[in-house]
Amino acid sequence: MTADPSAPPLIRVRDLCRDYGVSRRREGVRGGVVDLLRPRRETLRAVDRVSFDVAPGEMVGYIGANGAGKSTTIKMLTGILTPTSGTVDVGGLVPWRDRGHYTRHIGAVFGQRTQLWWDLAVVESFRLLQKIYEVPDADYRRQLGRLDELLGLGEFLHQPVRKLSLGQRMRCELAAALLHSPRLLFLDEPTIGLDVVAKESVRTFLRDIRESQGTTVLLTTHDLGDIQQLCRRVIIIDRGRVVYDGDLDGLRDRVGDRVELHVELRTPAASADLAADTAGLPVRWREAAGLQHVADFSRRDIRGAEVIKRVVNARPVLDLRVAEQSIEEIVRGIYRRGDAGDLP
Amino acid sequence: MNGATAPALPRWRRGPAATAGLYLRFMRLAFLKMLAYRLRYYTGVVTYTIFVAGNYFLFTAVYASRPEGAEAARLGGLTLSQMIAYVIVSWVGRSFTFNNIDRTLSWQVSKGEIAVQLIKPLHVQTMMLSEALGEAAFRFLLFTLPILVVVIPLFGLAPPPHPALYGWTLLSFLLALVVNAQINFLVGCLAFHLKNVSGVVRAKMIMMEFLTGVLVPFTFFPDWVQVAVAWLPFQAVSYVPVMIYLGQRPGASLAGALLLQAAWALGLFVLGRWSWNRSVRHVTLQGG
Ligand SMILES: Nc1ncnc2c1ncn2[C@@H]1O[C@H](COP(=O)(O)OP(=O)(O)O)[C@@H](O)[C@H]1O
Ligand SMILES: [Mg+2]
Numbered sequence: 264m265t266a267d268p269s270a271p272p273l274i275r276v277r278d279l280c281r282d283y284g285v286s287r288r289r290e291g292v293r294g295g296v297v298d299l300l301r302p303r304r305e306t307l308r309a310v311d312r313v314s315f316d317v318a319p320g321e322m323v324g325y326i327g328a329n330g331a332g333k334s335t336t337i338k339m340l341t342g343i344l345t346p347t348s349g350t351v352d353v354g355g356l357v358p359w360r361d362r363g364h365y366t367r368h369i370g371a372v373f374g375q376r377t378q379l380w381w382d383l384a385v386v387e388s389f390r391l392l393q394k395i396y397e398v399p400d401a402d403y404r405r406q407l408g409r410l411d412e413l414l415g416l417g418e419f420l421h422q423p424v425r426k427l428s429l430g431q432r433m434r435c436e437l438a439a440a441l442l443h444s445p446r447l448l449f450l451d452e453p454t455i456g457l458d459v460v461a462k463e464s465v466r467t468f469l470r471d472i473r474e475s476q477g478t479t480v481l482l483t484t485h486d487l488g489d490i491q492q493l494c495r496r497v498i499i500i501d502r503g504r505v506v507y508d509g510d511l512d513g514l515r516d517r518v519g520d521r522v523e524l525h526v527e528l529r530t531p532a533a534s535a536d537l538a539a540d541t542a543g544l545p546v547r548w549r550e551a552a553g554l555q556h557v558a559d560f561s562r563r564d565i566r567g568a569e570v571i572k573r574v575v576n577a578r579p580v581l582d583l584r585v586a587e588q589s590i591e592e593i594v595r596g597i598y599r600r601g602d603a604g605d606l607p
Numbered sequence: 608m609n610g611a612t613a614p615a616l617p618r619w620r621r622g623p624a625a626t627a628g629l630y631l632r633f634m635r636l637a638f639l640k641m642l643a644y645r646l647r648y649y650t651g652v653v654t655y656t657i658f659v660a661g662n663y664f665l666f667t668a669v670y671a672s673r674p675e676g677a678e679a680a681r682l683g684g685l686t687l688s689q690m691i692a693y694v695i696v697s698w699v700g701r702s703f704t705f706n707n708i709d710r711t712l713s714w715q716v717s718k719g720e721i722a723v724q725l726i727k728p729l730h731v732q733t734m735m736l737s738e739a740l741g742e743a744a745f746r747f748l749l750f751t752l753p754i755l756v757v758v759i760p761l762f763g764l765a766p767p768p769h770p771a772l773y774g775w776t777l778l779s780f781l782l783a784l785v786v787n788a789q790i791n792f793l794v795g796c797l798a799f800h801l802k803n804v805s806g807v808v809r810a811k812m813i814m815m816e817f818l819t820g821v822l823v824p825f826t827f828f829p830d831w832v833q834v835a836v837a838w839l840p841f842q843a844v845s846y847v848p849v850m851i852y853l854g855q856r857p858g859a860s861l862a863g864a865l866l867l868q869a870a871w872a873l874g875l876f877v878l879g880r881w882s883w884n885r886s887v888r889h890v891t892l893q894g895g
Binding site (some may be wrong): 283284339341342343344345353354355356359361362363364365366367369371372376377378380382383387391394395397446482508564 | 617621
């Protein structure tokens with residue numbers, strides 16, 4: 264099943280804001296005493312007029328640096344936190360107001376927390392969840408079988424949760440969040456702290472789930488690998504504001520137009536010499552190491568072939584490599600621009 | 608924006624049978640969990656015995672130091688054997704009614720762990736009460752009874768004036784357990800509003816020893832304290848069931864005493880529910 268972006272949205276977020284009251288510390292011992300007597304209260308806007316829609320079956324990456332406001336948004340969408348202002352409508356329910364009804368339809372994984380019962384065997388936790396969500400026996404067995412097949416839970420199903428490794432636990436958390444076949448799945452940093460192998464298995468699993476069950480997924484992460492592999496659509500948030508909402512390729516086209524050409528020469532030359540070779544072209548050269556030089560230019564201005572032709576004609580070249588910007592650099596580029604003003 | 612109607616998520620409510628089944632399951636699991644940690648409670652038996660012994664020797668000495676005479680045989684309205692019964696029943700009762708809801712809940716709230724409960728269709732207050740009941744079942748069988756087995760031969764426990772009072776005492780302690788759980792729940796909820804709640808939790812624990820009458824019988828307190836305490840829920844946690852055992856009927860009658868406890872249990876449950884809903888709505892949770 265794939266998402267139909269023209270379908271009416273399942274999640275509708277409008278002008279969502281959330282403030283936190285924080286006390287700012289004064290400096291020094293005297294400051295500490297003054298803080299005790301007269302704390303300096305300030306409000307911090309963690310989420311600032313965020314609006315977006317998510318269609319049923321869509322998998323959306325909600326990304327941003329640490330402290331950007333990802334978790335705060337997820338908490339409001341899961342009904343844990345009441346917003347300062349703004350609205351959220353998920354299939355006709357308001358998460359924080361209709362929590363009793365709403366929680367039946369969602370699953371969530373918070374990277375640093377466990378929703379399993381620490382002292383119980385994993386399977387005992389699962390049976391308890393079955394009761395909590397009133398999953399009929401046949402459905403429960405079918406779903407557990409499917410999750411087991413995808414996640415390989417069999418080996419530790421009967422161990423207490425506290426004895427599991429982080430990777431094993433995360434697989435169990437994902438299974439726990441999906442046992443009741445929720446319509447929506449919220450994942451807050453599901454791959455945090457996992458090693459490469461565990462990360463990969465979580466990603467594969469999420470891809471499978473999206474395709475086989477049509478679950479609508481909102482995923483926060485600061486690991487762009489997750490996004491590259493999972494989400495066609497990303498929402499980038501910076502200091503509480505949405506700075507980009509669109510597909511990944513579009514993001515690359517729009518801001519990821521910087522190209523780096525790595526050149527390894529046969530004979531020594533200064534960057535200035537190479538700059539002279541490409542005189543008239545908007546290219547910046549820098550020396551990387553020894554005989555290696557890097558040309559940095561915008562795809563919007565010139566084609567790589569033009570630069571390559573000039574260099575090869577001018578001097579003997581051992582090797583050439585074109586490097587596109589990683590998503591990470593693209594996102595960093597957006598942060599540098601800061602304001603949402605110049606982006607849609 | 609798309610004008611078509613959004614796909615609706617159906618509303619949903621758990622039926623009474625499923626609700627009972629679910630919360631009974633929480634009871635059972637709490638019982639099993641305690642069973643896994645039962646070794647910890649063997650040392651607890653010794654601790655409680657020491658507390659009882661301390662009070663036993665203290666009161667024996669106090670009574671012995673009184674001058675001869677009919678009036679002197681009573682202290683705070685109790686004879687020595689009644690006083691010893693008071694000490695034993697209140698400590699043994701405490702071993703049954705005790706729970707850590709306040710500490711658990713305040714920890715979960717201040718660390719933000721409560722989030723994982725809030726995303727489930729669960730009534731956290733009822734869940735915690737069920738767990739407390741499961742824990743109490745464990746405590747009764749593997750903690751309270753062993754303490755009785757050790758303490759009775761050592762210090763002697765006078766029976767209640769009427770055998771039926773055994774049953775009423777038990778019922779009264781069950782109500783005491785619910786009242787205690789609700790007080791603890793309310794204290795735990797404070798963590799939603801206070802930055803550092805652990806001090807409050809500790810202070811409450813010490814205050815409870817006084818205000819419930821476990822440490823010193825209320826009858827020793829000046830009248831105005833007794834009047835004040837009678838208006839608080841704490842006496843329903845220990846003083847009331849102990850007095851029922853002694854046949855002293857705090858308040859108007861036995862039924863009145865039990866009804867008062869039940870009223871506190873219900874009232875505090877409602878207050879807890881209100882406080883919980885309010886706290887959750889205004890909450891700021893810590894952590895990613
Ligand atoms: N409970 C809280 N009290 C005060 N400030 C908070 C609280 N939770 C988060 N914040 C602040 O709000 C901002 C956004 O936090 P968060 O949503 O956790 O970001 P992210 O998940 O993107 O790292 C940060 O500046 C953070 O310090
Ligand atoms: Mg976070």
